[in-house]
Amino acid sequence: MKSKDNATGTRYGMVVDLDKCIGCGVCVVACSSENNVSVLYDESDKTRNISWLKIYRITNGKGFPETEAVYLPRPCMQCDNPPCVPVCPATATRQDPNTGTVSQIYTRCIGCRYCMAACPYHARDFNWYDPSFPNGMDRYLSPEVSPRMRGVVEKCTFCHHRLMRAKAKAYAEGRRDIAQDEYIPACVEACPTKAITFGDLNNPKHEVSALIKSPYSFRLLERLGTEPKVYYLSTKDWVRRMADNYLEGEFIDRP
Amino acid sequence: MELDRRNFIKFVAGGVGGTLLSPLPWKLIDDIAIWTQNWSWVPTPARGKISHIDTVCTLCSGACGITVRKVGDRVVKIEGREDYPVNRGGICPLGMAGQQILYNEGIRWKAPMKRLGPRGSNRWKEISWIEAIDTVSTRIRGVRQSGNPEQVAAIDGNQSRSSVALLIRRLLETVGSPNYLVMPGQEHTSAMVQLLMQGSDGPVALDLENADFVLSFGCGLLDGWGAPGRMMHTWGEWVSRGPKERTFVVQIDPRASDTAMKADLWLAPLPGTEAALALGIAHVLVKEKLYHKEFIEGHSLGFDDWTGQKGITHRGFSSLVLEKYAPRDVENITGVKAELIIRVARKFAAARAPIAVAGRGKGLLPGGLYEHMAVHALNALRGRINKRGGALVAGNLPLSDWPEAERDSAARDGLERTRVDGAGTPHYPFARSLIHRFSESIRTGSPIDTLFICSANPIHTVPDSRGIEEALKAVPFIVSLSPFKDETSLMADMILPDHTHLEKMTDIVWPTGIQYPLYALSRPVVRPIYGTRHSGDVIISLAKKIGGSVARSFPWKNFEEAVKQRAKGLYDAGGGESSPEGSVPVWKRLAKGQSQSKGHSSFQSLWEDIKTSGCWYIPSHSFGRWTEAFQTPSGKFEFYSSAIEAAVKNSSKGGSLDTTLQELGIRARGDEVYMPHYEKPGSGADKGYPLHLLPIELINLASGWIGNPPFLNKTLFDYQLKGSDLFIEMNPKTAAEYGLSEGSRIILRSRRGELRARTHLFDGAMPGVVFIPVGLGHTAYDRYLKGKGANPYEIIERVEDPLSGQPIWWNTRVKVVKI
Structure with missing residues (x-):
C-alpha cells in the first residue's frame, strides 16, 4: 500500500524524540514483558537473540571530550510500503489496511526468512531455538500474546492486542473512535522521560500528526521509499545526517 | 495394458498431477507446519481474570509507584503509576523486570536451609522454620550466656529508617551488641555533610523539579541515582519546558555517561578532582561578588576571616578559595579549561533557581566527604538552602516511636564495648558504620560469632569484595535472610529466606532525595509462592524465642503490627495526604502548602488508605526560613564546621594535632581542615600502574x-x-x-x-x-x-x-x- 493511498483512514505511527531518549532500556523490558519475548541464556549473541525493540548507540565520531552520543530505539518501522510483505511466500505477514500496521502470523510462517533479508531495518527476529522461560518463569507469561515457536519469524506489532482491547472497550461503550491515549504500545507507555509519542498520523487531533511536521523530524533510510511510520526528532544535525546515506555536501546543516 | 516406458511415464505424470489437484499435499504441508510448531514445550499461558494492583517498588529505596497487572493469580506485567507522587509514571528497567525476580526459581531460596558439606560447596538440607528459628535462637542465647553478646553482628542493606532495619537494630540492641553494620552508600556522605555544615540529621531533600540550573558533580542523574523513576521523569519534565524555561544541566563526569550525553554542558575533570572544580567555581563566585549577600552575611559562619572565642583569628572560606582555587590552578588540577570554569560559575550565579548536587553514579557507594562539602558550599554561596529549587532543610517524618527496648545487664555490658569496625570512635568520629574496617578486624582476629546478613550481598557489591569474603570465612556462624542464592548467602550456614518484594509489605521512610516528607508502603500483590517468611516476622519470632528482655522488647504479633504502630504517628500529626489525585504534581504545590487531606475519622481508616495507595505525604514546605534552619552551634550555615573542630580536638586529646590529622587521613593543615577543600588523593606509587x-x-x-x-x-x-x-x-x-x-x-x-x-x-x-x-x-x-x-x-x-x-x-x- 502506497502512502498516497493512505491520506485518509487510520495510520498508526510513532515519534521518538531522541533529545529526550536517555537509553535506559525500559522500553525494551516493557516490550519483552508485554509480548512474551523469550530470553536466551546468552543474550549477547545478537544474531540469535530476539528483541522487537532494539536500542542503538550512535556517536558523532569526535574525540574526547567533544564526543556526543545519542541513543536510538528501533521498533518495527511499520512501513507504509513494507518490503517484507511482498516477499513472503506463505502470506504470513501482511499490512492491515485499517491501521497500516504490519502483522506477522506465526502459524503460517514457514521460517524462510525472506522477510528478514528484505527488511532494511533489521526489525525482524527469527526463533533459532525453542522459546525459553526456564525455572518457572513461564508463570509470568501473558495470555494476550501467543508465545512463538522455534522456526518462525517474529516482530513488533505495535502491541496489536492493546488495539484489540481498546476496540473492544470502545465497542462495548457504543463508540467507533478510539482516543489518542486509549491505545498505546507498551514501550510508549513505559518511557519514563516521555520521549515516545504514539497516535494516528492522519488524525489532526493526535499529537503525532503535528510532531512529524517538525523541521527536526526524520525517518530512517527514507530514500528507500519504504515510508516508515516511525519518525524521529533530533535537533542535532549529525544525528539526522546519519539516518540516511547522503552524498558529500548534500545534507545541509541547519544553522 | 502393457507397462512400457511410455505408459509408465504417463502413469507417474498422471499420478503427480492428480495428487497435486487433490487437497492432500496441501493438507499435509499444512499439517506438517502445524505439527512442527506445536511442541508440547511451547508454553500456553493460562487465561484468567485480568486485574491491576497498585503498590510500590521496594527493590531500592527510591520507592516508585507501580501497577502490577495480574492474570488470575499470576503477575504478568509491572508498569509505572502515573498518580504516584515520587515517579509519576516513570520506573527503571530493574523495577519493570520485577516478575523475573519473583518467578525465577533458579535464583531463589524456597525454604529454610541448613548447610551440609564445607562452606561454599553449595550443599544444603531443607529444614523446618521451627528448627531454623530454634537453632539460631539457641546460638544467640549461648553467646549471651558466655558474656560476649557483642559477638552477634548484622550487616543490613535495608533502608536505614525502614521498619525491618529498625527491628534488626533493635534485636542487636536487646541482645547487647553494638555491631550493627549498614551497607555503605552516598546517602551517608550527604547526611554527614548536613550534620557538619547545617547541624541537622534530617533526610537529604533536593527540590530538583523546581530548579532551573542543575550542576551535577558526577551524580548519575539519569544513570540510576536517587529514585530512578523520579529522576528520569523529572528529566523529561525539564526538557519539555520549552527552550527558555528549560532546566540547564551541567554534568561533571570523566566519562560520557548517559547523564553527561544528555546534559547541556559536559565537563570532564580528572577522576577524584571534583572538589577542586567546585572550589574553582566558588572562587569565581567570591571574586566576582556573585554570592548571595543576605545569606552569607546573616546566616553563615566562616565566610570572611573571623575571630573566634579565644581571640584566635581564623581564616575565612572566601580567602581560602581566593588564594588556592583560581581557575588557572584548578585547570592544572582537574584538566578542565579555566574559561569553562568561569563560564559555568557565571551561569550558576545568573540562574534563578540553581542547585549543585554531589554524588557518583547511582549513589550506591559513599562519596568523598570534603568533596560533598565543597559542592554544598556552592549552594550556600548562592543562598540556595531551603529555597524553592534548592537543597531543603527537612525534619523527620512524624512516625511514632516504638516503646523503649529493654536492656538487661548482659545487654548493657555488651553495648558498652567498642564496635568491631571502630565507627564513632575518635578515629572515625562521623562514621556510623564501616564495612571495610569490619572485614579487616575480623581478618585480624576480632571475634564475631554469629553474623546476620539481610538484604545485602557484600561479597559482590562492596569495594575490595575479596576482603569481605575472607572475613566471612572466619565467622563461625552466618545467618542469611536473603531470598536469593547470591554470593553472600552461599557462604552462610543457615538460610532464613525472605519473600521477594512483590510478596510482602515493606515501608520506605522518606525515599532517597525526595524534597517533601513521604512515607511509602508496599503491599503483597501475590501470596508467597514458596515457603519463605517475611524477615520482619522472622526477627520478631527469633526475639520471642530468645526470651527474657529480648522477647519483651518485641511485643508485636507480626511485622504488620509493628509497622502499623509506627504509622500511628502519621495520624496523630494530622495534615498529610494519602490518596494522590494525580492532576498537579506534589512539587508544584509545595510553596502553596495546601493540603487536601481527606480528614480521616480514625487511624484505622487512614491505615487502610495508606495500604491501598502506598503513600502518605505532606505536600508543603516553608521555604526560606534561614533563622531556624540550622542547628549548628553557631545557629548558622557553617563553612567552618565546628563539629569537625570538636571532633579533631577530641581525637587529639593528649597528642599532637599533626599526628591526629595524619591518622584521620587529612593532608591539609590549619583552618583548611575544618572547611571544604581539595585533598589530593594519596596515590603514592603510580609506578608500573599507569x-x-x-x-x-x-x-x-x-x-x-x-x-x-x-x-x-x-x-x-x-x-x-x-x-x-x-x-x-x-x-x-x-x-x-x-x-x-x-x-x-x-x-x-x-x-x-x-x-x-x-x-x-x-x-x-x-x-x-x-x-x-x-x-x-x-x-x-x-x-x-x-x-x-x-x-x-x-x-x-x-x-x-x-x-x-x-x-x-x-x-x-x-x-x-x-x-
Missing part, C-alpha cells in the same frame, strides 16, 4: 544486591558483554598506546588483583582511564548471570576517605597486559 580504574554504573545493569534479571541482559550491548567476556571502555588513543584495538583480550592488574576482559574503544572515555561496568562477574545466581563478565570491586584497593573513613573506590591504579 592507568586509572573507574567502576561505572549503568541504569540497565543492576549493580546492587539484586542480581540483574534476564530481561536486562537484552538491553546490554555486545560491546559491553559478549558471551562471558566483559568489555572495559577505553579511549582509542590510550588503547593505541598499549597496542590494543576493539575487542582485544587483556588482563587488568591492580595491586589488589587482576581480572580478564576485552576492550571497547569509546571516544567518550577519558584518556588514561579504564572504565568498567559494575554488576557482572557473579559467581552465584543462575545461568543468566553466573560466570559472565568480571567484578571490578575485586581489584579495587582499600583506601579510606579522609575524615569520613569510608572506602574510596575511584582511586585505583591499574596496568593493562595484552594476551
Whole structure:
C-alpha cells in the first residue's frame, strides 16, 4: 500500500524524540514483558537473540571530550510500503489496511526468512531455538500474546492486542473512535522521560500528526521509499545526517 | 495394458498431477507446519481474570509507584503509576523486570536451609522454620550466656529508617551488641555533610523539579541515582519546558555517561578532582561578588576571616578559595579549561533557581566527604538552602516511636564495648558504620560469632569484595535472610529466606532525595509462592524465642503490627495526604502548602488508605526560613564546621594535632581542615600502574544486591558483554598506546588483583582511564548471570576517605597486559 493511498483512514505511527531518549532500556523490558519475548541464556549473541525493540548507540565520531552520543530505539518501522510483505511466500505477514500496521502470523510462517533479508531495518527476529522461560518463569507469561515457536519469524506489532482491547472497550461503550491515549504500545507507555509519542498520523487531533511536521523530524533510510511510520526528532544535525546515506555536501546543516 | 516406458511415464505424470489437484499435499504441508510448531514445550499461558494492583517498588529505596497487572493469580506485567507522587509514571528497567525476580526459581531460596558439606560447596538440607528459628535462637542465647553478646553482628542493606532495619537494630540492641553494620552508600556522605555544615540529621531533600540550573558533580542523574523513576521523569519534565524555561544541566563526569550525553554542558575533570572544580567555581563566585549577600552575611559562619572565642583569628572560606582555587590552578588540577570554569560559575550565579548536587553514579557507594562539602558550599554561596529549587532543610517524618527496648545487664555490658569496625570512635568520629574496617578486624582476629546478613550481598557489591569474603570465612556462624542464592548467602550456614518484594509489605521512610516528607508502603500483590517468611516476622519470632528482655522488647504479633504502630504517628500529626489525585504534581504545590487531606475519622481508616495507595505525604514546605534552619552551634550555615573542630580536638586529646590529622587521613593543615577543600588523593606509587580504574554504573545493569534479571541482559550491548567476556571502555588513543584495538583480550592488574576482559574503544572515555561496568562477574545466581563478565570491586584497593573513613573506590591504579 502506497502512502498516497493512505491520506485518509487510520495510520498508526510513532515519534521518538531522541533529545529526550536517555537509553535506559525500559522500553525494551516493557516490550519483552508485554509480548512474551523469550530470553536466551546468552543474550549477547545478537544474531540469535530476539528483541522487537532494539536500542542503538550512535556517536558523532569526535574525540574526547567533544564526543556526543545519542541513543536510538528501533521498533518495527511499520512501513507504509513494507518490503517484507511482498516477499513472503506463505502470506504470513501482511499490512492491515485499517491501521497500516504490519502483522506477522506465526502459524503460517514457514521460517524462510525472506522477510528478514528484505527488511532494511533489521526489525525482524527469527526463533533459532525453542522459546525459553526456564525455572518457572513461564508463570509470568501473558495470555494476550501467543508465545512463538522455534522456526518462525517474529516482530513488533505495535502491541496489536492493546488495539484489540481498546476496540473492544470502545465497542462495548457504543463508540467507533478510539482516543489518542486509549491505545498505546507498551514501550510508549513505559518511557519514563516521555520521549515516545504514539497516535494516528492522519488524525489532526493526535499529537503525532503535528510532531512529524517538525523541521527536526526524520525517518530512517527514507530514500528507500519504504515510508516508515516511525519518525524521529533530533535537533542535532549529525544525528539526522546519519539516518540516511547522503552524498558529500548534500545534507545541509541547519544553522 | 502393457507397462512400457511410455505408459509408465504417463502413469507417474498422471499420478503427480492428480495428487497435486487433490487437497492432500496441501493438507499435509499444512499439517506438517502445524505439527512442527506445536511442541508440547511451547508454553500456553493460562487465561484468567485480568486485574491491576497498585503498590510500590521496594527493590531500592527510591520507592516508585507501580501497577502490577495480574492474570488470575499470576503477575504478568509491572508498569509505572502515573498518580504516584515520587515517579509519576516513570520506573527503571530493574523495577519493570520485577516478575523475573519473583518467578525465577533458579535464583531463589524456597525454604529454610541448613548447610551440609564445607562452606561454599553449595550443599544444603531443607529444614523446618521451627528448627531454623530454634537453632539460631539457641546460638544467640549461648553467646549471651558466655558474656560476649557483642559477638552477634548484622550487616543490613535495608533502608536505614525502614521498619525491618529498625527491628534488626533493635534485636542487636536487646541482645547487647553494638555491631550493627549498614551497607555503605552516598546517602551517608550527604547526611554527614548536613550534620557538619547545617547541624541537622534530617533526610537529604533536593527540590530538583523546581530548579532551573542543575550542576551535577558526577551524580548519575539519569544513570540510576536517587529514585530512578523520579529522576528520569523529572528529566523529561525539564526538557519539555520549552527552550527558555528549560532546566540547564551541567554534568561533571570523566566519562560520557548517559547523564553527561544528555546534559547541556559536559565537563570532564580528572577522576577524584571534583572538589577542586567546585572550589574553582566558588572562587569565581567570591571574586566576582556573585554570592548571595543576605545569606552569607546573616546566616553563615566562616565566610570572611573571623575571630573566634579565644581571640584566635581564623581564616575565612572566601580567602581560602581566593588564594588556592583560581581557575588557572584548578585547570592544572582537574584538566578542565579555566574559561569553562568561569563560564559555568557565571551561569550558576545568573540562574534563578540553581542547585549543585554531589554524588557518583547511582549513589550506591559513599562519596568523598570534603568533596560533598565543597559542592554544598556552592549552594550556600548562592543562598540556595531551603529555597524553592534548592537543597531543603527537612525534619523527620512524624512516625511514632516504638516503646523503649529493654536492656538487661548482659545487654548493657555488651553495648558498652567498642564496635568491631571502630565507627564513632575518635578515629572515625562521623562514621556510623564501616564495612571495610569490619572485614579487616575480623581478618585480624576480632571475634564475631554469629553474623546476620539481610538484604545485602557484600561479597559482590562492596569495594575490595575479596576482603569481605575472607572475613566471612572466619565467622563461625552466618545467618542469611536473603531470598536469593547470591554470593553472600552461599557462604552462610543457615538460610532464613525472605519473600521477594512483590510478596510482602515493606515501608520506605522518606525515599532517597525526595524534597517533601513521604512515607511509602508496599503491599503483597501475590501470596508467597514458596515457603519463605517475611524477615520482619522472622526477627520478631527469633526475639520471642530468645526470651527474657529480648522477647519483651518485641511485643508485636507480626511485622504488620509493628509497622502499623509506627504509622500511628502519621495520624496523630494530622495534615498529610494519602490518596494522590494525580492532576498537579506534589512539587508544584509545595510553596502553596495546601493540603487536601481527606480528614480521616480514625487511624484505622487512614491505615487502610495508606495500604491501598502506598503513600502518605505532606505536600508543603516553608521555604526560606534561614533563622531556624540550622542547628549548628553557631545557629548558622557553617563553612567552618565546628563539629569537625570538636571532633579533631577530641581525637587529639593528649597528642599532637599533626599526628591526629595524619591518622584521620587529612593532608591539609590549619583552618583548611575544618572547611571544604581539595585533598589530593594519596596515590603514592603510580609506578608500573599507569592507568586509572573507574567502576561505572549503568541504569540497565543492576549493580546492587539484586542480581540483574534476564530481561536486562537484552538491553546490554555486545560491546559491553559478549558471551562471558566483559568489555572495559577505553579511549582509542590510550588503547593505541598499549597496542590494543576493539575487542582485544587483556588482563587488568591492580595491586589488589587482576581480572580478564576485552576492550571497547569509546571516544567518550577519558584518556588514561579504564572504565568498567559494575554488576557482572557473579559467581552465584543462575545461568543468566553466573560466570559472565568480571567484578571490578575485586581489584579495587582499600583506601579510606579522609575524615569520613569510608572506602574510596575511584582511586585505583591499574596496568593493562595484552594476551
